[in-house]
Structure formats: structure tokens, C-alpha cells
């Protein structure tokens with residue numbers, strides 16, 4: 001089946017965090033029907049048909065009781081996907097259900113470190129990592145990414161300094177990286193992983209975006225690099241970004257190390273009572289992994305074209321803005337620094353003057369100042385409208401100087 005991703009689906013009257021008026025009012029303090037939201041990382045596209053059919057069938061059953069997911073059907077869907085798409089042979093026993101990756105990361109911090117311990121993150125990065133560390137009473141160590149010639153790389157020397165600290169217990173890797181769009185190479189990951197092994201730091205690899213890879217790039221699942229890496233890592237995966245199922249609250253944490261797995265299951269199931277998925281998430285995930293590949297290929301092509309037209313638009317019309325070439329995800333990271341605005345002024349320009357809601361770079365921590373993150377998983381017409389609005393206000397700003 002051919003999907004029509006150009007179709008604009010009105011989400012304003014739903015509970016959508018990205019689109020609903022009440023959510024926009026809460027997060028942007030703005031009431032304006034004309035505001036274009038390209039912030040939250042979900043897609044404005046319809047889901048794969050097999051997913052919709054599976055949910056409808058489940059709904060038609062008319063009984064929505066408790067579920068038991070640890071069945072061959074569920075485990076084969078997850079392990080089959082990892083094998084087919086990522087050449088990773090996952091043992092059925094390694095798969096642990098979690099309602100989300102953010103809750104899982106919080107619970108891993110609780111399980112594998114103590115209050116006062118240190119956790120490394122790499123800003124600019126997905127901001128719930130910061131709160132997961134701080135709200136659990138751990139100390140945040142920021143190993144800022146290097147930014148040179150509009151490309152991001154790891155700062156290994158600084159990373160090793162931080163990993164050496166005897167209080168450092170965990171490193172949270174974002175792979176592919178939200179928001180900078182890097183798909184880390186095997187060599188880059190190996191260097192970080194060797195440092196983690198040497199200093200006994202647990203690697204939590206958040207790979208929620210690992211199916212969203214642009215042509216010419218290759219994602220390496222961290223734990224496939226070596227058996228030692230496999231035993232010292234937890235890989236966070238989900239169908240939520242891949243198939244646009246975030247609201248259905250189903251993700252899978254893959255933990256090859258038996259002792260670590262038992263400790264995590266104890267936290268997630270026994271201490272927090274979170275072992276039971278909802279039936280819609282379950283059937284959606286199974287349908288997506290088993291029958292959603294064709295949709296994924298189509299959506300990746302569409303996202304690739306949106307990135308391409310965004311890049312061309314910026315090069316032609318917005319020479320003050322630098323488009324950071326993404327290698328994965330559906331999030332573009334735009335450098336507005338040459339406009340010379342502070343964060344408040346930049347926010348005012350985009351939100352109030354252009355009437356477009358993006359994620360402010362400063363939310364992503366060190367190195368995010370002067371940037372904006374834009375979600376391109378939307379119909380091309382919406383993306384174009386947003387960019388025309390931004391072009392207009394940047395032109396006005398330049399004309400007023």
C-alpha cells in the first residue's frame with residue numbers, strides 16, 4: 001500500500017501534546033489558532049495500516065483487561081525485528097517491557113547507582129536525561145559534544161576524565177543523537193565503550209531513534225561491538241519513534257547481563273508495579289515489527305525528502321542559519337547563532353513573530369544556545385509554511401538593522 005504523507009491530519013482537537021490548544025498554552029504560554037507546532041518528537045503521519053487494523057481488532061474485542069505479554073508472539077516480534085533490521089541476535093530472555101524509555105532510564109539510575117553518585121551525559125542532548133539524573137539525587141556530569149565545522153563529535157579526553165572519577169557509575173548515550181542527528185560510527189562507539197569498561201561505568205544506550213537512519217549512514221547497536229560491551233550495557237529500544245506509537249506506551253529494554261536484568265526487573269516490576277502493558281500498545285507493537293517495514297521504508301523516504309527541501313530552503317533563503325546535516329532521526333538542528341540574538345530574543349523571533357513553536361536549543365543544555373530543533377516528520381506543506389514564516393521574520397530583522 002502507498003501512504004499519503006502529504007495529507008494534513010488535524011490534531012488540534014485531540015489530546016495531542018504537540019498540537020492541542022491546552023498543551024500549547026501550558027508549554028508556550030500562547031493562545032493562537034494559527035501557531036504551527038513542530039516541536040514534540042512525534043510524527044503527524046498516519047500509522048502503518050497493519051497497526052491500525054490490529055488496534056481496531058483489539059478494540060472490537062470489547063474487553064480491555066490485564067495482559068500477559070511474555071509470550072512467543074511478543075518476544076519473537078521484538079527479537080525478529082532486531083535481527084532483521086540490526087543484525088543483532090537478541091535472546092528472548094533479555095527483553096524487558098517498559099512503558100517508556102524515559103521511565104526506564106529513571107529506574108536504571110535508581111537500580112545501578114546510589115544517591116550522590118555521578119552520571120555522564122553528552123549535551124546538547126535530549127533534556128529528560130538531565131532531570132532523570134538530578135531528580136534522583138545523582139550528580140550530573142556534562143561531557144559536552146565538540147562542535148566544529150557544523151559537525152558534532154565526542155570529546156574523549158574529557159569523557160575519560162569524568163569516567164575515571166570513582167563516583168561515576170553510569171553513562172547515558174544517545175544513539176542516534178537527539179538533537180544533533182549524529183549516527184555514531186562503530187569506531188566512535190568503541191572508543192567510548194573501552195573507556196567505560198576500563199573505569200567500570202555502565203553504558204545505558206538510548207537507541208530509541210535507531211530505526212530512523214538516513215541513506216549513507218549505518219547504525220551500530222552498541223552491544224554488538226563485543227561480548228564485553230554486551231555484558232556492560234543496556235539497550236533501550238521501542239517502536240514508538242519508528243512507527244509513531246509514542247502514545248501507546250510500549251518499549252523494550254534489552255539487558256543481556258543476567259544479574260543486571262534481574263536487578264532491573266526487580267525495580268520496574270516489584271518496586272514500581274510496571275510489568276503489565278496495555279493491550280493496544282502490545283498488539284500495535286507486534287503488528288508494527290512484523291508487518292510495518294514497508295511503511296517505515298516509505299516514511300524514511302519522505303523524511304529524507306523533507307530534510308533535503310529544508311536544507312535547500314535554508315541555503316537559498318536563510319544564509320544566516322546553518323543546517324546541521326542530520327544522519328538519523330527526524331529532527332533537524334538549526335544554528336541561528338550568526339543572527340547575534342540571545343536566547344530570549346531568538347525565542348521571541350520564532351515563537352511570537354514567526355508564530356512557529358520549536359524546541360529551544362538551550363533546553364538541551366550546554367552548547368544548545370542559539371539553536372532551535374525542528375521536527376520534519378510532518379506534511380511538506382506544513383514544513384514549508386513554517387520555513388516561509390521564519391524567512392519573513394529573519395528578513396525583517398535584517399532590514400531593521
Ligand SMILES: Cc1ncc(COP(=O)(O)O)c(C=O)c1O
Pocket residue numbers: 041099100101102103126174178206208209238240246251
Ligand atoms: C532520545 C530519546 N529518548 C527517549 C524519548 C522518549 O521515550 P519514551 O516516550 O519512551 O519515554 C525520546 C523522545 O523524544 C527521545 O528522543
